[in-house]
Amino acid sequence: xxxxxxxxxxxxxxxxxxxxxxxxxxxxxxxxxxxxxxxxxxxxxxxxxxxxxxxxxxxxxxxxxxxxxxxxxxxxxxxxxxxxxxxxxxxxxxxxxxxxxxxxxxxxxxxxxxxxxxxxxxxxxxxxxxxxxxxxxxxxxxxxxxxxxxxxxxxxxxxxxxxxxxxxxxxxxxxxxxxxxxxxxxxxxxxxxxxxxxxxxxxxxxxxxxxxxxxxxxxxxxxxxxxxxxxxxxxxxxxxxxxxxxxxxxxxxxxxxxxxxxxxxxxxxxxxxxxxxxxxxxxxxxxxxxxxxxxxxxxxxxxxxxxxxxxxxxxxxxxxxxxxxxxxxxxxxxxxxxxxxxxxxxxxxxxxxxxxxxxxxxxxxxxxxxxxxxxxxxxxxxxxxxxxxxxxxxxxxxxxxxxxxxxxxxxxxxxxxxxxxxxxxxxxxxxxxxxxxxxxxxxxxxxxxxxxxxxxxxxxxxxxxxxxxxxxxxxxxxxxxxxxxxxxxxxxxxxxxxxxxxxxxxxxxxxxxxxxxxxxxxxxxxxxxxxxxxxxxx
Amino acid sequence: xxxxxxxxxxxxxxxxxxxxxxxxxxxxxxxxxxxxxxxxxxxxxxxxxxxxxxxxxxxxxxxxxxxxxxxxxxxxxxxxxxxxxxxxxxxxxxxxxxxxxxxxxxxxxxxxxxxxxxxxxxxxxxxxxxxxxxxxxxxxxxxxxxxxxxxxxxxxxxxxxxxxxxxxxxxxxxxxxx
Numbered sequence: 001x002x003x004x005x006x007x008x009x010x011x012x013x014x015x016x017x018x019x020x021x022x023x024x025x026x027x028x029x030x031x032x033x034x035x036x037x038x039x040x041x042x043x044x045x046x047x048x049x050x051x052x053x054x055x056x057x058x059x060x061x062x063x064x065x066x067x068x069x070x071x072x073x074x075x076x077x078x079x080x081x082x083x084x085x086x087x088x089x090x091x092x093x094x095x096x097x098x099x100x101x102x103x104x105x106x107x108x109x110x111x112x113x114x115x116x117x118x119x120x121x122x123x124x125x126x127x128x129x130x131x132x133x134x135x136x137x138x139x140x141x142x143x144x145x146x147x148x149x150x151x152x153x154x155x156x157x158x159x160x161x162x163x164x165x166x167x168x169x170x171x172x173x174x175x176x177x178x179x180x181x182x183x184x185x186x187x188x189x190x191x192x193x194x195x196x197x198x199x200x201x202x203x204x205x206x207x208x209x210x211x212x213x214x215x216x217x218x219x220x221x222x223x224x225x226x227x228x229x230x231x232x233x234x235x236x237x238x239x240x241x242x243x244x245x246x247x248x249x250x251x252x253x254x255x256x257x258x259x260x261x262x263x264x265x266x267x268x269x270x271x272x273x274x275x276x277x278x279x280x281x282x283x284x285x286x287x288x289x290x291x292x293x294x295x296x297x298x299x300x301x302x303x304x305x306x307x308x309x310x311x312x313x314x315x316x317x318x319x320x321x322x323x324x325x326x327x328x329x330x331x332x333x334x335x336x337x338x339x340x341x342x343x344x345x346x347x348x349x350x351x352x353x354x355x356x357x358x359x360x361x362x363x364x365x366x367x368x369x370x371x372x373x374x375x376x377x378x379x380x381x382x383x384x385x386x387x388x389x390x391x392x393x394x395x396x397x398x399x400x401x402x403x404x405x406x407x408x409x410x411x412x413x414x415x416x417x418x419x420x421x422x423x424x425x426x427x428x429x430x431x432x433x434x435x436x437x438x439x440x441x442x443x444x445x446x447x448x449x450x451x452x453x454x455x456x457x458x459x460x461x462x463x464x465x466x467x468x469x470x471x472x473x474x475x476x477x478x479x480x481x482x483x484x485x486x487x488x489x490x491x492x493x494x495x496x497x498x499x500x501x502x503x504x505x506x507x508x509x510x511x512x513x514x515x516x517x518x519x520x521x522x523x524x525x526x527x528x529x530x531x532x533x534x535x536x537x538x
Numbered sequence: 539x540x541x542x543x544x545x546x547x548x549x550x551x552x553x554x555x556x557x558x559x560x561x562x563x564x565x566x567x568x569x570x571x572x573x574x575x576x577x578x579x580x581x582x583x584x585x586x587x588x589x590x591x592x593x594x595x596x597x598x599x600x601x602x603x604x605x606x607x608x609x610x611x612x613x614x615x616x617x618x619x620x621x622x623x624x625x626x627x628x629x630x631x632x633x634x635x636x637x638x639x640x641x642x643x644x645x646x647x648x649x650x651x652x653x654x655x656x657x658x659x660x661x662x663x664x665x666x667x668x669x670x671x672x673x674x675x676x677x678x679x680x681x682x683x684x685x686x687x688x689x690x691x692x693x694x695x696x697x698x699x700x701x702x703x704x705x706x707x708x709x710x711x712x713x714x715x716x
Contacts, residue, residue, distance in 0.1 A: 078650070078668060078669070081668075081669060081672045081673075082646075082647065082650060082672060084672075084676075085643070085646070085672045085675050085676060086643065086647075088676055088679060089639055089643050089675065089679070092639050092679055092682065092683065093636060093639055093640060095683070095686070096632065096635040096636045096639060096686060097632060097635075097636045100690075216663070216664070216665060217663035217664035217665065218664075220664040220665070220669075221664055231658070234658065234664075234666050234668070234669060235654050235657070235658050235666075235668070236650045236651060236654050236657070236668070237654070242654075247651040247652075248651070250647075250650075250651060251647050251648065251651050254643075254647045255644065255647065258640070258643055277695075277698065278690075278691070278695060281686075281687055281690055282687070284683075285683045285684070285687055288679060288683050289680060289683065292676050292679045292680060295676060296673070296676055299672075299673070530621060530625070531621055531701055531702075531705050534621070534624050534625060534628055534698065534701065535621075535624060535697075535698035535699075535701040535702050535705075536698070536702065537701050537702040537704075537705040538705070
């Protein structure tokens with residue numbers, strides 16, 4: 001499908017190597033001292049709000065967001081527009097609801113926030129389990145996608161061997177970034193990535209509009225024609241269908257995204273590196289501004305891909321349209337072989353590459369931090385580990401998480417695992433969001449309630465997902481030839497989010513009855529720490 | 539949009555009050571960062587807004603002066619009153635902003651699902667009502683974030699500062715490390 005001269009590919013390859021060399025160099029220079037935990041986990045709280053905001057936005061806009069959202073817009077029109085809006089608003093919700101108390105309550109990981117009033121190993125272990133089960137699917141889906149994406153960009157044959165090589169390559173780089181760079185190093189890469197990403201997407205969006213003489217109506221008309229669906233392109237229903245259940249499924253997916261996407265541990269972890277509540281507010285303003293601008297650009301790019309490339313060419317390369325943004329940049333440049341195409345395509349390919357690298361590195365770091373801080377330092381060693389040991393463990397945890405992710409990705413690369421993104425977001429919305437909101441705002445929350453919402457929400461999302469239509473029983477499912485589904489939707493939020501909140505509430509009620517003394521103690525601890533939670537007063 | 543800043547008390551530390559000689563000065567680094575408050579400097583009503591971050595601006599140190607005491611400071615639980623005010627200020631801000639953002643989006647999604655014909659009606663050329671509303675929400679986001687920042691700085695930040703200053707003092711005097 002990639003009909004370029006070797007010139008473009010040589011340029012792209014040189015660009016990739018330059019990017020890798022530069023970012024590796026920056027990572028090593030920005031890396032933390034060997035025995036300073038604060039530096040490794042939060043980067044000394046030394047980032048200005050603008051820089052921290054860009055890093056948050058960089059972590060938030062993963063490669064899956066960039067590629068899938070553009071693809072969904074190009075193929076499903078209106079459904080994709082709503083997805084772009086919910087993606088942007090999710091971060092707004094995080095800023096309005098959780099960001100400031102979260103910053104005051106936490107120090108390094110999600111476990112620090114949840115365990116602040118309820119000391120004990122069970123809470124730490126639960127938060128580590130949930131962190132891993134939310135970040136690993138996201139990691140696997142991006143790494144396994146990286147294989148086919150890189151072979152597409154570089155014009156290599158689509159063989160399993162070539163893709164596995166790409167996965168291992170990207171995976172090793174991600175381990176190195178996370179283990180050496182720590183929070184500061186990955187923050188730098190996220191900043192570079194978001195600047196690149198914003199620049200390229202705004203340029204491409206402007207070129208799309210320019211092609212149609214800046215007339216929105218013309219773009220939409222062309223997109224209706226190019227998508228081959230006519231007016232249905234601008235109505236809800238192309239992505240999931242228009243029956244009552246499918247409409248409910250669509251609403252459920254959007255609500256899940258707005259509640260869950262921004263609560264994922266690798267994003268909340270960035271909040272702890274702001275220095276105080278006003279700074280985190282300022283950072284989030286920058287992050288929200290960046291993400292919203294990007295989402296507007298994505299809407300134009302996706303529509304432009306439908307209008308200029310055409311749905312049948314997009315689906316011929318990838319049924320989910322994940323290559324649409326690359327194909328669009330190639331079409332916009334003015335045809336194969338021209339200088340414009342070469343520059344634009346190389347820029348877009350480089351952007352996608354660095355986006356991929358930085359987002360997997362950020363997630364690896366979040367998972368490894370939770371392993372080292374929650375599981376090792378606070379559960380196994382009961383807070384007696386020396387900072388130096390914890391740092392070493394965190395480094396090795398990056399290697400372990402990365403290796404597991406590489407192995408899983410290589411295993412599932414021939415399957416259509418896009419459903420794992422939905423799974424991660426569902427776990428975020430039905431386990432992480434209830435636990436965080438209860439823990440920060442409800443003084444009657446107890447240990448049983450916390451464990452119930454964490455484990456219950458995760459298990460509910462996981463079980464429903466396995467038996468959903470997205471895994472079996474549909475041509476576009478993970479196992480198209482099998483059918484063991486009994487949950488008639490493609491995302492689980494409609495059931496699992498209320499379940500997570502209910503489990504937390506019921507567990508706490510149970511504690512109030514059975515263990516009145518302990519729950520009174522929890523309440524006392526909450527009230528004692530309220531000054532810290534609201535005002536950062538020690 | 540409402541402006542939940544009805545809890546604007548007490549006023550910031552007044553600079554004329556002398557520093558008590560017994561006040562020790564050992565601050566931890568994280569707490570010291572509150573000394574230079576970027577919000578007060580960059581958005582203060584009478585301060586020129588030339589430095590939007592304020593971190594590099596010359597800092598003043600509110601811990602150096604005694605905090606202004608509200609009239610009820612000799613109540614049995616002055617600290618509790620401050621904390622309650624802060625709590626309710628945060629609650630108002632959080633509820634208004636979250637419910638607005640979440641509510642408008644839920645209405646938008648429900649309308650998209652239940653009234654597709656309404657959302658497909660054209661408002662300007664090819665632009666349908668649904669698309670228009672979607673893009674409008676994204677555009678309004680910028681304004682909403684600005685509004686949130688200003689409201690929080692008016693209603694929450696002064697109270698948070700008051701609570702911080704008050705908790706620092708008793709724990710020093712009684713020697714209880716908290």
